[in-house]
Amino acid sequence: MKSGKAIDGPPAGSAEDGGTLLRFITCGSVEDGKSTLLGRLLYDADVLSDDQLAALEADSKQTGTRNGDLDYALLLDGLAAEREQAITIDVAYRLFSTARRKFIAADTPGHEQYTRNMVTGASTADLAVVLVDARKGLLPQTRRHTTIVAMLGVRHVVLAVTKMDLVDYEEATFRAIERDYRAFAQRVGIGAVVAIPLSGVHGDNVRRPLGNTPWYDGPTLLDHLERVELEDGRATRPFRMPVQSVNRPHPDFRGVAGTVASGVVRPGDRVMIQPSGRDTRVTRIVTQDGDLACAVPPQAVTLTFADDVDAGRGDVVCAHDAPVHTADQFEATLVWMHEAPMLRGRSYLMKLGPRQATATIAPLKYKVHVDTLEHLASDSLRMNEIGVCELALDRPIAFEPYAVNRDLGGFILIDRLTNETVGAGMLHFALRRADNLHWQALDIDKRARAAQKGQRPCVVWFTGLSGAGKSTIANLVEKKLHALGRHTVLLDGDNVRHGLNRDLGFTAADRVENIRRIAEVSKLMVDAGLIVLTAFISPFRSERRMARALLEADEFIEVHVDTPLAVAEARDAKGLYAKARRGDLPNFTGIDSPYEAPEQPEIRIDTTVMSPEAAAEHIVECLCRRPGG
Amino acid sequence: MSAVAVPEPVQRRLLSTGPDPMSTTTPATTAPPAGAARLPVLSPLDRLEAESIHLLREVVAEAQKPVMLYSIGKDSSVMLHLARKAFHPGPLPFPLLHVDTTWKFQAMYAMRQAIAAEPGIELIVHENPEARALGINPFTHGSSVHTDVWKTQGLRQALEKHGFDAAFGGARRDEEKSRAKERMVSFRSAQHRWDPKNQRPELWRLFNLRKRKGESFRAFPLSNWTELDVWRYIERERIGVVPLYFAAQRPVVLREGALIMVDDARMPLHPGEVPMRRKVRFRTLGCYPLTGAIDSQAETVAQIIAEMSASTSSERAGRLIDHDASASMERKKQEGYF
Numbered sequence: 001m002k003s004g005k006a007i008d009g010p011p012a013g014s015a016e017d018g019g020t021l022l023r024f025i026t027c028g029s030v031e032d033g034k035s036t037l038l039g040r041l042l043y044d045a046d047v048l049s050d051d052q053l054a055a056l057e058a059d060s061k062q063t064g065t066r067n068g069d070l071d072y073a074l075l076l077d078g079l080a081a082e083r084e085q086a087i088t089i090d091v092a093y094r095l096f097s098t099a100r101r102k103f104i105a106a107d108t109p110g111h112e113q114y115t116r117n118m119v120t121g122a123s124t125a126d127l128a129v130v131l132v133d134a135r136k137g138l139l140p141q142t143r144r145h146t147t148i149v150a151m152l153g154v155r156h157v158v159l160a161v162t163k164m165d166l167v168d169y170e171e172a173t174f175r176a177i178e179r180d181y182r183a184f185a186q187r188v189g190i191g192a193v194v195a196i197p198l199s200g201v202h203g204d205n206v207r208r209p210l211g212n213t214p215w216y217d218g219p220t221l222l223d224h225l226e227r228v229e230l231e232d233g234r235a236t237r238p239f240r241m242p243v244q245s246v247n248r249p250h251p252d253f254r255g256v257a258g259t260v261a262s263g264v265v266r267p268g269d270r271v272m273i274q275p276s277g278r279d280t281r282v283t284r285i286v287t288q289d290g291d292l293a294c295a296v297p298p299q300a301v302t303l304t305f306a307d308d309v310d311a312g313r314g315d316v317v318c319a320h321d322a323p324v325h326t327a328d329q330f331e332a333t334l335v336w337m338h339e340a341p342m343l344r345g346r347s348y349l350m351k352l353g354p355r356q357a358t359a360t361i362a363p364l365k366y367k368v369h370v371d372t373l374e375h376l377a378s379d380s381l382r383m384n385e386i387g388v389c390e391l392a393l394d395r396p397i398a399f400e401p402y403a404v405n406r407d408l409g410g411f412i413l414i415d416r417l418t419n420e421t422v423g424a425g426m427l428h429f430a431l432r433r434a435d436n437l438h439w440q441a442l443d444i445d446k447r448a449r450a451a452q453k454g455q456r457p458c459v460v461w462f463t464g465l466s467g468a469g470k471s472t473i474a475n476l477v478e479k480k481l482h483a484l485g486r487h488t489v490l491l492d493g494d495n496v497r498h499g500l501n502r503d504l505g506f507t508a509a510d511r512v513e514n515i516r517r518i519a520e521v522s523k524l525m526v527d528a529g530l531i532v533l534t535a536f537i538s539p540f541r542s543e544r545r546m547a548r549a550l551l552e553a554d555e556f557i558e559v560h561v562d563t564p565l566a567v568a569e570a571r572d573a574k575g576l577y578a579k580a581r582r583g584d585l586p587n588f589t590g591i592d593s594p595y596e597a598p599e600q601p602e603i604r605i606d607t608t609v610m611s612p613e614a615a616a617e618h619i620v621e622c623l624c625r626r627p628g629g
Numbered sequence: 630m631s632a633v634a635v636p637e638p639v640q641r642r643l644l645s646t647g648p649d650p651m652s653t654t655t656p657a658t659t660a661p662p663a664g665a666a667r668l669p670v671l672s673p674l675d676r677l678e679a680e681s682i683h684l685l686r687e688v689v690a691e692a693q694k695p696v697m698l699y700s701i702g703k704d705s706s707v708m709l710h711l712a713r714k715a716f717h718p719g720p721l722p723f724p725l726l727h728v729d730t731t732w733k734f735q736a737m738y739a740m741r742q743a744i745a746a747e748p749g750i751e752l753i754v755h756e757n758p759e760a761r762a763l764g765i766n767p768f769t770h771g772s773s774v775h776t777d778v779w780k781t782q783g784l785r786q787a788l789e790k791h792g793f794d795a796a797f798g799g800a801r802r803d804e805e806k807s808r809a810k811e812r813m814v815s816f817r818s819a820q821h822r823w824d825p826k827n828q829r830p831e832l833w834r835l836f837n838l839r840k841r842k843g844e845s846f847r848a849f850p851l852s853n854w855t856e857l858d859v860w861r862y863i864e865r866e867r868i869g870v871v872p873l874y875f876a877a878q879r880p881v882v883l884r885e886g887a888l889i890m891v892d893d894a895r896m897p898l899h900p901g902e903v904p905m906r907r908k909v910r911f912r913t914l915g916c917y918p919l920t921g922a923i924d925s926q927a928e929t930v931a932q933i934i935a936e937m938s939a940s941t942s943s944e945r946a947g948r949l950i951d952h953d954a955s956a957s958m959e960r961k962k963q964e965g966y967f
Binding site for chain 2: 095120287424
C-alpha cells in the first residue's frame, strides 16, 4: 500500500496490476436470462479455464436446459441444492479480470428474498446491469431493481435489453424499452444510463456486435464495463476516518487504526475527534511500509496524534474545519431483511461503521411501494419491504447522510436476542430536535433523591402468564415494603391500560409499545428515588431486556411468577382464558400469542408450591439483602 | 532453515523480524507540492489489501479469542503478511493454528518451522489424536475419510480445545463454486455447521459479529482475491512461500491422471511403478498424496505469473479431494471443513 505508487510506480490502469477495479451487480430474474448473460460474459471474456469449460460442456449435456448446447447459466449456479431445484439462493460473487480491469460481480437471484439480496449486492457496487427481456419490456420488477439501485447510491446503470434474438433484433422494440426506462430512471434520480441490445445465447453485443444490430453504434457490454469511468468523489470531500481500534503495543506508541472513508489526511493536519469534539494534530501516518505523506480512501492506516486525546473504536477522526455532525435522532430509509417483521417501538442494535448504539424505531412515516414508488401508510415492515422512519439512539453518533458517504451513513440493525442482522438502513439527516435538546445537568440527582428517602431505588419487574398471580403478589410486596418505611409505587397492567396506554391494543407491535412506555416510566420513577413494582405479562424477552438496559446493572430485578398454563387457565379469575379459547380474545398470551419465559430471572416464584404470602415474604427478603436496600 | 530453498529476495523477507528494512527508512510518498491536487491512485491490489486489513481489524476488535488458520500455503503466507500490516507496529494479536494431518510435504514442515521461529509468532499445531491412533491415511482410507478425520474433525477439536471464537482462513471466492456464496465473515453454529440458506446479509463494510456462547465465525480476508492477485502481491511484497511452488526436478508417479510426488518413504508404490524425475511445480499445497503437480518451467514468481496468464486449467484441478463427489466442497463446508 505504498501510496507513492502513483508517483514512482506504474500508472494506474496498467495491465501489470490488473488495471482498475470495478464492482458491479446484475439485476434481473432467471427468466430475463441473467445467469445466461453473465455466464456468456465470462465465456466471451476468455476468463474460463479448460477444466471449467470441460465441466460446462459436461454439465450442459447432463443438466442443461438447452438440449445439450452450452448452457452458460450453469457457470453460475454454485450450490448443489440450487442445481437440483434450478434456483439460486443467495448473493454470489464472481471474480474475473481482463487486461484492462479486475471485476467483482455480485450475482443476486430472483424469488422472494430478492430485495434483501439485491440491497446486499448493491451496497458495494459501482455499477448496476439491469436486465429487461426484449419481449416483455419494463415490468414491475424492473422498476423495483432500479429503485433499489438508486436508493443504494449506485451511480452507473446499464440497461441490458436481453433476448433481442427473440424479437428479430428490431430496433423499434429496443428504442421503446430504452425510452420508457430512461423516463423511470430519471424519476428515481439516476442520470447515467447506457442501453445495450443483447443476446446472451448468441452473444450479440456481449463482447462483439456480430452484425445483427447494425442500427446500434454504442459499446458492447464488456467494452462498457472495461471503460466506464469511475469518478470517485470521496477523495475530494473533507477528511473522515472511523476508528476501528487503538493500537498501543508499548507506552511509547499510541495510534488509531482505521480505513479512510473520505478526504485526504497528511501529517500536520488539524483534526477533530467526534463525537467528543476534542481537537489535535496528526503527527504520523504509520504503515508497515513506512510513514506516508498522505492517505486517501479506502486506505487502511494508523494515525498518531500530537496530543494524548481520547479516541476509541467507533469515534470518527475528521477535518477540523469541516467536522462531521453528531446526533441521536435521524430520519432513515430502512430495508427489512428478516422473517420476523420490524416492530415499532422495539429497540435494535445499530451498527454504523465500527460504532454500535441502541436504536429505537419510532412510528414508520411510510412504506415505499418499490414497483410504483407510492407511499403507503404502514405500522411495520415485513421482510423485503422498504420504509422511511425515524430512529432514536441511546447516544449521539458521528454520521453523514448516506448520499454523501456510504461508510458514515449506511447501517445495519441487529436483533438483540437472536443476534441476526434484521435490517439495513441509510441515514437521510438528523432531526433538528436532537441538536437542540441537551440533557439538563441537574444538581439534584438520583443518588440525592434516594439518599433522602434512605433507600436504593429499583424496579421489581413481575412477569408471567395472565392469572399467574403477579398483581396479587406485587400488592402484598408493596404493603410489606410500605410497612418497612420504603417509598414505593405499583404499576399494574390493567390500571396503566386505562390511562397512559389506553390507545394501545394487544397486537405484537402494541405490546412492544406498551412495555416500552412502562419501562420509560419506571426509569423516571427510579430517578425519582422510588422502588417501582410492575405487574405486566410482558411476554417478550426482548422488551424485558430493553427495560433492563434502561437501568443500571443492579436496579432491575426480574421476578418470574411461574405458573403452568394449565393452572393459570384453571384459575381463570377474570374469565379471559375461556374467552380466548372461544376465539373472542385474539392475541391472548399462552393461547395464540407466545410467552417467552425468562432464562435467568433474579427471582423465580413457583406458585404451585408457594403461597402468595410466602412469595411476597421471599421477595421482600431478597430486596432487603441488597446492599443499602 | 536450510531445508527451505527460498529465492534470495524472499529469504530475506522470511528471516526479517519486522517490516522490510529497505522500505522503512524512507517514507513511501513524498508530499505533493502545496495546493497540488496530485493524489495517490490506488491499484486493485492496494484496494484488496486495504479491504483485507479492514476485515482483519474488525474481527479482532469484536472477537474474544481469534486465531489464524495457517496452512503453510501461499494464501496463508499472504494472509499472515496482511495481518502483520494490519496491526503494525503492534504484534500479531492472535496465534496461528495449523491443523496437521502428518501427510504434508516435508518442505511445508520446514517452512512451518521457520515461521514458528520468527519473533512474535505463536504457532499451535493440532493433530487429531484419534486419527493418529487409528492410523488414518489417504492410501488405506481414501481422501474422503482422511480429510474428514484429520482436517474437519481436527479443526473442530482445536477450536473447541482453545475456545477460539473466530478463525481467519485464506479461502478465496474464485477457488470453487460454493466459495462464491460464502460471506467474508461467516457464522458457524455451536456444532460448527455452515447453513448456506441462512447466512447473515453482509452490506457495505459492516460485519455482524454478534454470537452466543459456543457459536463462532470463520473470516476470509482474501475473499475477493484471485490466484493471480495473490501471486502479484507475493511478487510486489516479496513474501516468502514454500519452494514447492517453483518448478524443479522432482520424483513423481502418474496416478489417475495426476502427478503425485514421492515425498517420503510412506508412499506405497504399485508393482512395477518407478518414480520418474520431472520438472514440476505445485499450484496448491495440501497432503502430498492428494496433491497433483503440474509440468512447469516457472522457477520464479515472475515466471509463475507469466505462466498463469497463459494457463488454462483452474487451480483446484490438482486437488484430489474436490473431485471426490459432486458438491463435495459444499457438503464438507456444511460439516465444518474450512
